[in-house]
Amino acid sequence: MRSNRIFNLYRILISSLGSQHWWPADSPFEVIIGAILTQNTNWKNVEISINNLKKANLLSPNSIFNCSINDLKSYIKPSGFYRVKSDYLKYFVKEFIEHYDGDMSRLMEIESSKLRNWLLSIKGIGEETADSILLYALDRSIFVVDAYTKRIFLRHNLINKDADYKEIQSLVEETLPNDPKILGEFHALLVKVGKNFCKKKNPLCRECPIFIFPT
Structure with a gap:
């Protein structure tokens, strides 16, 4: 069988x-950022981008939301496809703040299928990225x-x-x-x-x- x-x-x-x-990260939100950045690239490039964001104190929903798009592009450039990925990060934090006040603890309370549907509704997040977030950032059995x-x-x-x-x-x-x-x-x-x-x-x-x- x-x-x-x-x-x-x-x-x-x-x-x-x-x-x-796996997944190497200091916080669940960092896992989410990594899941978006790792699309179509290798993890070593993502680590460079995440370290750039850390040095700039840009690993929170509000800091990314308030960051200029050009600055964000420069920080995540090592990940490749940085123009579209900077948009994806902006889309995500905008939805996260509007629906859940950028609060990870509120995401933790949402039922898995509902949360998955919400993630998939955000531009730039497909099934693999959504499930990576659910599994590694939110500890869901998926x-x-x-x-x-x-x-x-x-x-x-x-x-x-x-x-x-x-x-x-x-x-x-x-x-x-x-x-x-x-x-x-x-x-x-x-x-x-x-x-x-x-x-x-x-x-x-x-x-x-x-x-x-x-x-």
Whole structure:
């Protein structure tokens, strides 16, 4: 059964690679900013941008809201696509302040499906970004599906090539315990495998910890 194979995959990865301690951040709001900035770039570039924002004391909803768009662009330029991402950050903090006074504790009180719908209504936030925010910033039991997950699952015949986001997400959520720490760990482990071994081109299959995992 696919569910047994998903669980075994998690077990092999956590045993081989250990805990990934993801998402690195000093606050839930910083996680949200990172989730928006990491779109279409690597995390090292995001870290530079976040450090720039920290130095400028711009890691709060109101400070980003009041920051000039040109200054914001310069701070997050290392993340790439900085023009559109600066708009996305502005859109998010505007909605956050208008609906929840920029208060993270108020977000924590909102039911997950309602919160997800609200996030998805904000320009620049798609399913992967919304679920990253829910899982890593708000500690909700939801699995994040990304390109690494799809590639690994497809290569190991866990999904069909036309499987959509919801199908893959449900497959994991119905298999693993309803625990944000485990779901986050599994996502982080898959990211590590995707980056280091199961590459889009020239994958390092024989070096991969799941090379012997049945297909």
